Amino acid sequence: MKYQNNEETNKKTVFVGAVTPCYNLYPIERIITLSAMFDKQQTEILVRHDEHALNFLKQKGITPIVYKNDKQLIAELSKLSPDLLIHDAGSTELPLIDHLKTFIPTILHFDDFGEGGSSADCVFHTLYQEKREKLLPHFLVGPSSYVVPKQLQAISKSTHNLSDKPHIVVAIEGSDPDNTSYRVLRHLLQLQIPIKVSVIVQMSYAHDVDELKLMALSRKNIKVIQKDNAIYELLEVADIVICGAKYTPYKVATIGIPCIVTCQDELDMQHIFPTETNGFINLGLGKKLKQSILQNAVMEYLLHEARCEHAIRKQLNIDLNRNNQYIQSLLKSFIASPAKSTAFLVEEQAKKTSGMIQ
Template identity: 45%
Template structure:
């Protein structure tokens, strides 16, 4: 008998390095968990997580992933040197030049997500979902677009289970300023909404990163019928199935809302969010600018525009669905595999 030659297929080693950023919130960790789960059946995947408490760890363990904890980059360098990965994916906190210089000798290809630090210039590619309007001095290694938002399975489920976008009676407005809400836009928005003299149901989403007193909100809630607070680690996700309009910050939250397909009003928590080009009119959003400068008339007019004009709500949802965000995970997976197998060619997506 003729012996058949079988060539074993060697898996690529893909390393994710993750550090929680108070500015970007927990979503970057969720993106790594989502993408790593897609890759781990085909390749050898390792997740190195900078020590930051149990909440960060649980994002991975909830997805049956086991992160390797590290305290500093000197310790991480030792582990990366012994591993010799084919691809490093850096996520979360903005990187420093010295961090990347420590890792570069042990890996041919380094990819970053939403990195606005100086170390991003040393990466082979910086994949950006929080992109700004096109500028002449944009770094050559940037790939930007809405494709860079990885979609959790739970968001896909909510999107598929939403029956229609008919307004409830009374209409239900969800207020959700994620990622810390440094200027307490939650309080400011709720105060403005309570001045609207129309029947409304308002729910305020308070997650684990909200930094301010909930008691102040509770006092305001008591003064208005059909107004409540939902305090939960995943408050927004719990409310998306029943929201008619979402008012939120301009970071990653608009992507979550657009995945489900809900009319959305955004206000920036800081200057960085103000520059984000995704949550704008061309994608169906009403953008109010910097939240701390938001006038009562502006937010009230935006709410009334969404409530009174069915065509405006329909256009908002149509624009969101035209982005086809639910296909993003396949795009990101293919892109990272191209880098791992050195098939990459920096052609804009």
């Protein structure tokens, strides 16, 4: 989908992005997608210094302004003096956002779980948890806050029919600190059935990729791929995806694939999107994953076609493909008329859609 402005505007929008603490590149993907919704001549992208992020942006033909700390960020933003700041660089502290608000009229955040979010004009929570207390009115929480990357929009999935050798794609996000990729592959190799396995690790993978490749040699049809965003090349042909609990489940649910989720830590276990309600089998902590549990989950999909269809139907019913249009409308409302944006938020919350639970 190509985004264009319907109205000419001289208002400047700045996007600030950073990889997650575990080097997940999705926030960088998100600001690329969001920036395409605005006039290129009136946008700037700032990125916290990280070689993985900079290499990824270089591949996309984007040269961002680079900053290393909050002091440099403030200095760069002060020079740019934007009308709208879209911040996707993790959680923030209140003093930083209060200072930025002295010279930036409107500030929107994605997945900010710090105190700074309370001072922003709007906060989208994609990695949301079960509500335990009422959030502030400007927090929009739920699946509708997920921004669909451009590469994902081009993938179409046909009716799910398992092949003679089901293709299992393993895609653990970021640096994979507990080496869940290794544990999952070791367990899959013990399945006494014909399967094809593709293990994707990102360039930030924190372990020796040769160990994975060596293990893959023990059986035919096993492939290890170290490449950022290789998942887009494999989703279209995957019969089952095994992934982490952050952003990859959203990518899977956008096109509908039976999916097994493992969590990196206790915080991941609190994310309530990748659960049975939305069509996922969630196995909990990857570092505690037992062979029998993983194999049973895989066989549940392979032996029961109705189980696969049910999972896919639940994912597709969320209708994530409509998200970008919704988010674009909201962002444009802020830049066109900030005074009306609060009313827009109230109206959206009043709808109480299943996609936006706050």
